[in-house]
Amino acid sequence: MYYLLARFGLPNDRERYLLEVDTSENCKCLSTRVVEFDTGIDDKKAIAVTLRSTIKASLPWIRTIAK
Secondary structure, three states: OOHHHHHEEOOOOOOOEEEEEOOOOOOOOEEEEEEEOOOOOOHHHHHHHHHHHHHHHHHHHHHHHOO
C-alpha cells in the first residue's frame, strides 16, 4: 500500500489535505480524499484515522475481518 499526502494553505489561514491511497488490490485501486480539519484538531492523528478508514473501505477482505 502506498499513499501520497499533500497539504495546501488557503488564503483564510486554513489548510486542506489531499490524501491519495493506492491499495493495489485490483478491486478499487485508488482512493482520493480532500479533507479539512476544524481548528484545534490534531491533524496528524486525524490523518491517521482518515488513512485507516480509507484503507478499510477500499479492501474487501478487511471488511469481513472487521465484522
